[in-house]
Amino acid sequence: MDIQNTQSQMRKGVLEFCILSIINRGEVYPSDIIDQMKAANLHILEGTLYPLLTRLKNAGLLNYRWVESVSGPPRKYFVMTDAGKEAFSVLLQTWNDMANAVSLLTQPQTPNTEA
Amino acid sequence: MKKVININFQGRILPIEEASYETLKQYIESLRQYFDAEEGRDEIINDIECRIAELCDDRLKKGAVCITEDDMRLIIESIGRPADFEAQDGFEATTSANASNASNAKQDQFSDNNENPKRLYRDEQNKVIGGVCAGIANYLKLDPLLVRVLWILLFGISFFAYVLLWIAVPNTSTKQIGGAKKRLFRDIDTKVIGGVCAGLSKYFGVRVIYIRLLFLVPTILLVFNWNHFHLFQFWEFDDFPNFIELTFSPSAVFIYIVLWLVLPEAKTTADKLEMRGEKVDINSIKNTIQTDMEGFGKRAQTWGSNMYNKNKINESQSTTTASSVAPEPPQPKGCLHFAGRTLTILFKAFVYFVLGIITISILAALFGFGIVATGLLPLRRFILEDGAHNWYAYAIIVFFIWVPVVGIVTAIIRKIAGIKKANVWVRGGFWSLWALSWIFIPLFFAKLTKSFSKQNDPQEQAYTLPNAKLNYLEVSAQPKLKYYNHTWLKIEPFTYLDQDTVYVRNLRIRIVKAAADSFEVKYVRISNGKTLQEAERLASLINFDLQQKDSTLFLDKGIAINKTDKFRNQHVIMTLAVPVGKRFKITNKGWAQVNVRVNKKGWRSETNSGFIINDGFDGDDWERNVDTEAFDYDHDVEYIMTPTGLERVDGVKTSNNDNEDPEQLKSRLEELKREKEKIENDLKKTWEQKQKEADEIKKQLDKTKDTLKRNSTKAVSKVSDTVKTIAAGFDAIRLLVSRFQS
Numbered sequence: 001m002d003i004q005n006t007q008s009q010m011r012k013g014v015l016e017f018c019i020l021s022i023i024n025r026g027e028v029y030p031s032d033i034i035d036q037m038k039a040a041n042l043h044i045l046e047g048t049l050y051p052l053l054t055r056l057k058n059a060g061l062l063n064y065r066w067v068e069s070v071s072g073p074p075r076k077y078f079v080m081t082d083a084g085k086e087a088f089s090v091l092l093q094t095w096n097d098m099a100n101a102v103s104l105l106t107q108p109q110t111p112n113t114e115a
Numbered sequence: 116m117k118k119v120i121n122i123n124f125q126g127r128i129l130p131i132e133e134a135s136y137e138t139l140k141q142y143i144e145s146l147r148q149y150f151d152a153e154e155g156r157d158e159i160i161n162d163i164e165c166r167i168a169e170l171c172d173d174r175l176k177k178g179a180v181c182i183t184e185d186d187m188r189l190i191i192e193s194i195g196r197p198a199d200f201e202a203q204d205g206f207e208a209t210t211s212a213n214a215s216n217a218s219n220a221k222q223d224q225f226s227d228n229n230e231n232p233k234r235l236y237r238d239e240q241n242k243v244i245g246g247v248c249a250g251i252a253n254y255l256k257l258d259p260l261l262v263r264v265l266w267i268l269l270f271g272i273s274f275f276a277y278v279l280l281w282i283a284v285p286n287t288s289t290k291q292i293g294g295a296k297k298r299l300f301r302d303i304d305t306k307v308i309g310g311v312c313a314g315l316s317k318y319f320g321v322r323v324i325y326i327r328l329l330f331l332v333p334t335i336l337l338v339f340n341w342n343h344f345h346l347f348q349f350w351e352f353d354d355f356p357n358f359i360e361l362t363f364s365p366s367a368v369f370i371y372i373v374l375w376l377v378l379p380e381a382k383t384t385a386d387k388l389e390m391r392g393e394k395v396d397i398n399s400i401k402n403t404i405q406t407d408m409e410g411f412g413k414r415a416q417t418w419g420s421n422m423y424n425k426n427k428i429n430e431s432q433s434t435t436t437a438s439s440v441a442p443e444p445p446q447p448k449g450c451l452h453f454a455g456r457t458l459t460i461l462f463k464a465f466v467y468f469v470l471g472i473i474t475i476s477i478l479a480a481l482f483g484f485g486i487v488a489t490g491l492l493p494l495r496r497f498i499l500e501d502g503a504h505n506w507y508a509y510a511i512i513v514f515f516i517w518v519p520v521v522g523i524v525t526a527i528i529r530k531i532a533g534i535k536k537a538n539v540w541v542r543g544g545f546w547s548l549w550a551l552s553w554i555f556i557p558l559f560f561a562k563l564t565k566s567f568s569k570q571n572d573p574q575e576q577a578y579t580l581p582n583a584k585l586n587y588l589e590v591s592a593q594p595k596l597k598y599y600n601h602t603w604l605k606i607e608p609f610t611y612l613d614q615d616t617v618y619v620r621n622l623r624i625r626i627v628k629a630a631a632d633s634f635e636v637k638y639v640r641i642s643n644g645k646t647l648q649e650a651e652r653l654a655s656l657i658n659f660d661l662q663q664k665d666s667t668l669f670l671d672k673g674i675a676i677n678k679t680d681k682f683r684n685q686h687v688i689m690t691l692a693v694p695v696g697k698r699f700k701i702t703n704k705g706w707a708q709v710n711v712r713v714n715k716k717g718w719r720s721e722t723n724s725g726f727i728i729n730d731g732f733d734g735d736d737w738e739r740n741v742d743t744e745a746f747d748y749d750h751d752v753e754y755i756m757t758p759t760g761l762e763r764v765d766g767v768k769t770s771n772n773d774n775e776d777p778e779q780l781k782s783r784l785e786e787l788k789r790e791k792e793k794i795e796n797d798l799k800k801t802w803e804q805k806q807k808e809a810d811e812i813k814k815q816l817d818k819t820k821d822t823l824k825r826n827s828t829k830a831v832s833k834v835s836d837t838v839k840t841i842a843a844g845f846d847a848i849r850l851l852v853s854r855f856q857s
Contacts, residue, residue, distance in 0.1 A: 031166065045195030047146070050162040054155040072172055073126035076162065 017095060018042060019052060020080075020088045023062065027079045053078060061087050119181045125161075125168035130180070135187035139167070142191050149197035163194060300381035300390040301374075308467050309375040309460070317390045324528070330371055372464050376457055474527070481520045497617050498682045500566065507559035514552030518545055566643075567684060571650035573639040575690075578661045580668070583633035587753075589667045590624070590691065590701040618673035621686035622659075624701060628756055629692035634699075636661065636668070638689040653680060659687045693756040698764055700753040 018040075022033050030049055037044055056062045061084035066074040080088070118133045131139070146163060150156045170190045171182050179186065252259035302313035305323065312330060316323035381390045499505050522545035629635055640657040644650030662669045674685050693699050753764040 030162070031169075045199060046166060046193060047163065047195035047197070048200050050166070051150060051153060051155075051159045054153075054159050054162070058155055071176070072169065073165075075169075076165070 017091050027077045125165045127168045129171050131182040135184040138187050145197050301378045303380045311374045375460050507555050510555040514548050518548045566645050569647045569650045570643050571654040573641045575637050575639045578636045580663050588699040616675050616677050620673040623688045625690045627692050629694040632694045635692040642685040643683045695756050698755045
């Protein structure tokens with residue numbers, strides 16, 4: 001089994017969920033997403049974040065707003081749409097189930113009564 | 116000292132070093148290529164550009180004078196290179212990105228334990244000309260010398276391959292700047308066979324179809340050349356477009372296989388980026404070659420002296436110690452692997468080649484069909500009536516023949532061009548149009564059959580030969596002016612006489628035995644038509660000319676048909692009666708082989724009934740021209756009429772037993788048996804008779820012998836008597852003499 005491949009599959013799976021969770025907290029600027037993830041010890045390249053955001057936006061889960069900045073041109077801030085919120089709650093439910101299942105399965109086996 | 120330029124980047128004025136500006140440009144370009152397939156490509160690029168501009172602005176705000184190369188490198192690293200996106204799924208610690216495999220290409224060039232597939236590089240260190248041979252040697256783990264020698268041995272082919280590889284293969288000092296450097300790969304994403312053409316098209320920035328045609332056209336030519344274009348033997352090609360004659364050099368297939376073997380697949384993102392990479396134009400090729408050629412002499416010299424030294428060392432080694440260790444043989448594993456790969460690829464190439472030939476043959480056949488059908492179009496006015504006829508014919512040609520031809524060709528081109536999905540509407544359209552033709556075909560043939568449904572009541576006419584008492588008659592076509600419609604397609608039996616008239620070579624000649632001792636000629640004119648009246652009219656319009664000049668009978672080559680009267684199977688059946696003992700020949704002069712029918716039964720019956728019956732016409736006579744008992748008639752050969760039928764004058768036996776049925780054979784066998792018995796009986800009788808005769812002769816002889824014996828003894832005794840008497844006489848005389856003496 002290719003461990004690296006599995007690892008990357010796992011990461012890929014949760015990446016969108018993580019980003020959605022950050023945006024769910026409130027309007028956010030992409031580089032802030034990076035920072036927040038870094039703080040949570042999840043590292044992501046900005047180069048992969050932008051295409052993800054665009055994809056989510058095109059899927060109707062996100063929307064953006066131009067916010068005037070003190071210096072330079074206005075910046076793009078991302079915000080959740082209703083559809084996004086709905087998708088997020090579904091994903092959250094799935095995640096909780098998964099996390100539960102995984103934590104159960106990764107625990108040392110409890111002695112079976114029948115055995 | 117570095118040049119600084121000001122750029123307007125996403126609404127910000129940035130002072131930037133020229134070199135880092137170049138890096139930025141290449142980086143953006145590499146992103147553009149990476150997100151090429153992405154729906155929101157421009158938006159993504161725009162967002163990233165905004166971010167870069169922001170990061171640059173930050174640096175300037177912190178007091179930097181301009182954006183240096185270091186700054187740019189850090190910014191790019193924080194955003195990430197395309198190679199990093201996929202390799203790390205954008206989720207690994209950015210700190211480790213520096214050490215990613217993108218930046219240390221140089222180290223793993225020749226090492227096998229690296230994850231990267233082994234790659235072919237031009238070896239800069241050991242090169243003589245361009246480093247191609249050295250690179251290949253490195254790749255195959257062989258001695259460069261061996262590769263060079265082989266290369267020179269195969270010079271003719273290898274020269275072009277060398278130049279190609281020189282251009283295509285990156286050298287060992289190639290640095291990767293965001294995948295900006297271009298390399299030749301096999302593109303397995305858009306491949307049809309091996310991805311060679313796709314890779315080449317990416318490399319040269321040409322549309323893939325051109326490259327594919329470049330390889331395909333010579334291959335097709337090979338196919339046509341192979342058969343010497345005898346695919347369609349049933350009509351003549353006078354001046355078919357000459358491109359078929361072009362000679363094919365098998366290099367296209369060969370080069371393809373070589374490239375297939377040599378080029379690596381573009382597997383990783385980095386590979387794919389490199390595959391598109393920086394533009395390769397004539398200039399950059401020139402530059403590569405120019406820089407490589409500089410110092411070529413020098414390198415050659417050092418290489419030469421190196422070789423000299425090596426040889427010397429080898430010599431001394433081999434003389435001093437015979438057991439000196441031989442140089443390490445090339446690693447067998449690599450070689451075996453390579454050989455295996457080669458075999459697979461060669462096999463694959465062969466299979467594709469055969470499949471290609473089959474496809475091309477089918478296409479050629481379809482095309483041929485279409486061409487014939489379209490070629491007949493100019494003749495349609497001689498067959499088809501205006502109106503419904505015509506429309507049906509057009510519909511059939513277009514829908515039944517050209518629609519599938521165009522459809523298949525389109526599909527093939529689409530496949531070549533790499534457009535995988537055929538439009539459902541287009542495909543459905545082709546199919547339904549073709550289905551439509553199946554409605555027209557029965558309609559057309561029903562109409563056409565109706566036009567041919569009636570036949571006139573033919574009247575046999577006699578042509579009186581001015582000079583019928585010939586020993587030898589030659590039948591030949593009338594030398595008439597021919598209208599040369601110079602077309603490469605000739606469809607027998609139609610020949611153009613002029614633009615409004617065609618000749619239908621619809622003439623049959625029957626050979627029969629004449630009752631009298633002079634040649635006789637008769638003919639009937641027959642035509643079909645929609646109605647009996649029309650058939651009669653068309654038959655009466657047939658103008659069939661016969662003319663005898665000396666010993667030659669000239670016939671019209673065919674029946675002239677014009678556009679108003681149409682072709683309704685007008686034909687002439689001519690009967691030539693040949694007297695026994697006379698010779699004749701039907702030449703091929705002026706026409707292609709005329710349809711001559713000689714039927715054995717026919718002439719047999721005619722020996723009895725006679726060719727000319729008093730009223731001039733025997734209803735069945737000429738109609739019995741189709742007979743199972745065919746006669747093996749040879750064209751342009753002199754025949755003689757004998758009481759038992761036709762015979763070749765040159766004495767070659769015609770084998771006409773082929774079609775005889777078994778009953779006939781049986782009766783024939785019995786006949787032969789009877790004949791044999793008869794002959795045997797006869798022989799017996801004769802033998803007995805002769806025996807008797809012999810006995811008689813013997814008796815006679817005995818008799819003669821006896822008489823002779825008797826006669827002879829008589830004679831002998833007589834003689835002896837005489838002798839005795841004489842002797843007695845002598846004695847008496849002697850006595851007398853002695854008496855006298857005494």
